Amino acid sequence: MIRAFLQWFHPAPHQEILPEVCQKRLYPFFRWRILQSTFLGYATFYLVRNNLSVIANELDKSFQITNSMYGNIVAATAISYGLGKFLLGSLADRSNPKKFMPFGLLLTAGLNFLFAGIGYWGQLFSVSSTFIYYGFILIWAMNGFVQGMGWPPCGRSIGHWYSIRERGSIFAIWNIAHNIGGGLAGVIAGWATLHYGSWHFAFIVPGVIASLGAVYLFFTLSDTPQSEGLPRIEEFKNDYPENREVNHEKELTTKELFIDYIFMNRLLWLFAFANFFVYIVRYSMLDFGPKYLSAVKGGSLADGGLAVLVLEFGGIPSTIFFGWVSDRLGGRRGLVSFLCMIPILLAFIGLWLNPIGNIWLDFTMLAIIGFFVYPPVMLLGVSALDMTSKKAVGVSAGFVGLFGYLGRAAQGKGLGYLADTAGWDWVIISIIIATAISIALLTFTIKIRPRS
Numbered sequence: 001m002i003r004a005f006l007q008w009f010h011p012a013p014h015q016e017i018l019p020e021v022c023q024k025r026l027y028p029f030f031r032w033r034i035l036q037s038t039f040l041g042y043a044t045f046y047l048v049r050n051n052l053s054v055i056a057n058e059l060d061k062s063f064q065i066t067n068s069m070y071g072n073i074v075a076a077t078a079i080s081y082g083l084g085k086f087l088l089g090s091l092a093d094r095s096n097p098k099k100f101m102p103f104g105l106l107l108t109a110g111l112n113f114l115f116a117g118i119g120y121w122g123q124l125f126s127v128s129s130t131f132i133y134y135g136f137i138l139i140w141a142m143n144g145f146v147q148g149m150g151w152p153p154c155g156r157s158i159g160h161w162y163s164i165r166e167r168g169s170i171f172a173i174w175n176i177a178h179n180i181g182g183g184l185a186g187v188i189a190g191w192a193t194l195h196y197g198s199w200h201f202a203f204i205v206p207g208v209i210a211s212l213g214a215v216y217l218f219f220t221l222s223d224t225p226q227s228e229g230l231p232r233i234e235e236f237k238n239d240y241p242e243n244r245e246v247n248h249e250k251e252l253t254t255k256e257l258f259i260d261y262i263f264m265n266r267l268l269w270l271f272a273f274a275n276f277f278v279y280i281v282r283y284s285m286l287d288f289g290p291k292y293l294s295a296v297k298g299g300s301l302a303d304g305g306l307a308v309l310v311l312e313f314g315g316i317p318s319t320i321f322f323g324w325v326s327d328r329l330g331g332r333r334g335l336v337s338f339l340c341m342i343p344i345l346l347a348f349i350g351l352w353l354n355p356i357g358n359i360w361l362d363f364t365m366l367a368i369i370g371f372f373v374y375p376p377v378m379l380l381g382v383s384a385l386d387m388t389s390k391k392a393v394g395v396s397a398g399f400v401g402l403f404g405y406l407g408r409a410a411q412g413k414g415l416g417y418l419a420d421t422a423g424w425d426w427v428i429i430s431i432i433i434a435t436a437i438s439i440a441l442l443t444f445t446i447k448i449r450p451r452s
Contacts, residue, residue: 009095009103012227023230030222030230034161035170037220038154039177041101044213045150046181047206048105048112051189052077052140053287054308057294058199059136062119063129067291071416074287075409076137077144082405084148089398092152098221102214104149109210111143116203144405148398151381153221155397159385160224163237164450165327167382172323175378179312179319179370182286186308262399270444271334272403275380277438278337279404280411281344282373284431285311285366287408288415296424297359310363314370315377322375326382333383334445337376341442344372345435352428376442380404383448407434 018026052073059065065073092100118139122132154174162170188209189202222228230236262268285292289307318340326336347368354361381397411434418426 009091009099011094012096012098012223014224014226015229017226017231018229023236026228027225027230027236030225030228031161033220034157034222035174037217038097038101038157039174041105041213041217041221042150042154042174043177043181043184044210045105045108045147046178047185047188048108048203048210049143049147050182050185050286050308050312051112051202051206053290054186054189055193055199055202056291058193059119062123062199063132065129065133065136067416067419069133069416070291071412071414071419073137073140074283074412074416076141078283078405078408078412079144080141081144081147082402082409084145085151085405086148086395086398086402088145088148089152089401090395092149092156093395095153096223097153097157098218098223100149101153101221102217104146104153105210105214105217107146107149108143109207109214111139111146112203112207112210115139115143116200116207120200151401152395152398155381155385157221161233163233166237167327167331167385167450169320169324169327171378171382172320172326172375175319175323175374175381176316178377179315179374181312183309183312186290186306186312262395265396267448268396268399270441270448271380271383272400274334274337274438274441274445275400275404276407276410277434277441278341278373278376278380279407280434281341281348281369281431281438282377282404283408284411284415284427284434285369287412288419288427289366291419292424292427293359293362295419297356297362307363307366310366311370314367315372315374318371319374319378323378323382326379331450332446332448333379334442334448337379338439338442338446340372340375341435341439344369345432345439347372348428348432348435352425352432376438377404383445 017023056065056070059070088104115136118132118135121127122135158167158170158174185206188206192201192205193199195201225232225236286308289311293307322336322340326333329335347365351362351365351369354365380400383400385396411431415427415430418430
């Protein structure tokens, strides 16, 4: 029965190639549908993932969840997400996105309902806060793991429907799904909590939206062009990899995926280590920004939701622009990432030095951070694809992402501990140090170009 269930996810079989006149009509249609479906689908994944930080203070009031305890939840979730993205990415590379991605979205919606439920019933029956706290860790860690079913099928889809010379620009457009989904997650979570008078709805409302999104994905996604009777993208666009003698349509074995394309790939390791520190920077204010504004700058619950929105939406124009720039520079994603991290360093210093009472300036610094941090986040993921094969998109991006989310786990655990023991000044100082280290590592990637 388990084998039959796993076979249901297998890639769709290739169909007989349609006449050229049909190809010219259908290829643009499917390419657009793949782009918008994966875009909307991945944005929806964020609604049931970035909703926790907005109500972190509400959990403290209800269950005495301290900064350190909240940091433990963040750390456990980040590790599980990194593992999920890596391990489930290897399954996604050999699965049909039409089935794989909607199933993952349904699972994460269910875990959001469960998170709200354990909090509600725990309060109703006066269950100990310690028991509920460990329940929160378990459920949100499980949510992090199944969230790993979101990016890999998107990467597989775009890798098959868009060619090498389009990659930076298309991924840049697609990548703003992170920002829209993440930004709306904060707004929806804050609105649902205030509108319904309970933090539980910060998980229930997004869960309902995600369930509907899963149905939409099932009816709009497709697998490879060949499964729709269309030629592979390299043939259609006349855009072939330099090493054309390699069979880029061959489905890879587990050994080939993990050994040949991942563990023996030195450039991938370099991008992975850089991503560790970039993700510390990326998630520091997403995870702790609302709490920081409340504790240090006198911000409200609404300010916390707005902070998430400013961070996420700040990256929309820059991601598109710098993705295009990386293509114009011959795929030098590391160079563009290096340049983006410098103003982030300056913005965190400005956030740290800004006195209480100028919260508008805090939001300005957050907007600068959001504007410049998302291009490196996107470009380091694209670099993973540049360094491997389109048949190893999920697992290679999962590997680089695993290091990123280990970075998020380190910041979640470390910043929560610092906030409780050393104060918020040391939280910001630690983020500044992580930013400087990321800049140092990215200097080694400045000259690297795609090798496929």
